[in-house]
Amino acid sequence: MRVTAIALAAGTLFCAVVQADLAVFGYLPTWNRDAAAKVDYSKYTHVALAFGVPKADGSLKFDGTSYLSSVVSQLHSTKTKALVSVGGWTDSNHFSTILKSPSARSTFLNALVNLVKDHGIDGIDIDWEYPGHEGNPGNAIDPQNDTKNLLALVKDLRAQFDSRFGKGSKLITLAGSTAPFWGPKGPLSDVKDFAGPVDFFNLMNYEINGSWQPTTGPNAPLYFETNKGSQASFDSSVRAWTKAGIPSKKLLGGLAFYGHGYKASVDMTSNPKNQYVAHTGDAVGDWTYVSLRRNGILSGPTTAAGDWVRYYDSTTRTPWVFNKKTKVYVTYDDTQSLKEKRDYSANNNLGGVMVWSIDQDYD
Template structure:
């Protein structure tokens, strides 16, 4: 009898695990148009959805098809051949400049929707991803926003878009770690959006950087109490679920890159600060692709981004293996946040990033939470499939 009970318990546990794996099956990737050539080495077949980023409307709501025509045509075909769903992303950081004024003007909304429907027909898209940065909140510094009306206007836009596209086409959202803003800040009820969209891709990264008081994790699974931004992948997912988005429609965002700051320390092993140290308010250069550039939307002084692509951490020899760094860099892993970090003993540069271990931990979290899956920004930053393999080990 004891054997039978043990067998029953094991069978139930196995069934639960299998059910969770079946429920968590989305790997949603973003392919930036300006890095399309680097996607040639990506195994697209391991993704369930790939969205080409970005299409940006002008001030009248019109989409310029000519500027991205060849890239969209080529990659929709390749994505479809890999048996993944092919979408295009609207907006993005720079491309959201006109979205708030468009959303409040019915004529402009209708023009944008008409163009989006036409793109679906012309390119054979499986749907659209909307990356509005951000409804009711300042995105890029020169972008207008309406704290009180952006979110209801956005809801109306999605209602009209869904009506035009029908239920057979996908509508997905890229969102910040908190729900959309209203006049009083992040809303606690966004359930009206749930029936209109297929997935909500939460951008659970860029949590700490040069704008912070100290160094800290770019994309933590959990946050350290009282240190860095008090939010994480776990809390972000729960916040959106509590606000009315079903777990079956939530994808946890994964960053295939890291951010660099200069720490104001000499020895990362001294004291008990862990990965949290005073920093200098100047962004150092990241990888070899990083350039001093002005903001593409708002202009201003030229500056580095501080971005280190995971692919360049590996190819440029900072990491001589996924879990070890080459001198003068040292690698450490923070068990609270579930993220690795690097420190250059000569330049004092501090890099918070994700590697196969931390990506796998977050993929495991997605499965255990029973959400739809994960989202990747961007698919072109992987190195020989190391990060993607860490995801597919669990999803």
């Protein structure tokens, strides 16, 4: 894979020119589909509409059913693969119990196959957050069996896809965190059996630091800073998944088109080389890149506006902005940091990149 496989254009976060062997996979939330009306989908090789919601009995609710076929036709007109993603942070609560119930599991498997058949989509993305450990509070989990049950499901889904639609003609992708799927003792050291039935693993290399921790820190570091903030990163995620047996070509490194803002307890401009300071606990919301541009925080791709000052962390390879008057700190990604992740993906032979989410870009 050559570094020139993806190009970034001024004025937008991510404007891709894609070679045949490089995936650029974007998530498109159904609740904000209109915000992406001007997106040039030819820049994406794959787009997943998010999310289908698994119900307790294994049935599937998808709010985009009424327009799904037309969206699929639109994506196919630009030679973009169309998928539906099921689950997500809010709606992963039933995965564990569904896969332990023979009747619910059968209903769920059939629902996935029928969704593909009825709307001509190219595959299914399963975004279970997370097998073996709790994501959103209240999710059902079974550390002993969740990952084993997920593997059995994707094997059966692959068999159904291949028998009904032709071998390899439909896609199965899985979302993954910065560590491989969990077992009873934490992240598993061997998940290689997933590599057969699964086409891509979308690594969510973001939500790594945030207001839930005692200090400020980057949402999506390319590298972590030793002994500061969470000791996870884009790089450590790739290394963990490949060490656990997933070929690098099946990994898509996650790119965040958003960040987090919260109030620092000190003036961070006094020591801009340190991105980690105590904060007050007052979160000031998630900031999409488009909102940073439209609300007077950024005046250009890498330029802060007004009372805001932009810095670039040379260790984590991430930008951040700070307002000295309000002491608000915002961690996010821009064209500079995404270019570094793009180059990393190319130089480490990844299958490509994944974007959360398409609607958060600025044009």
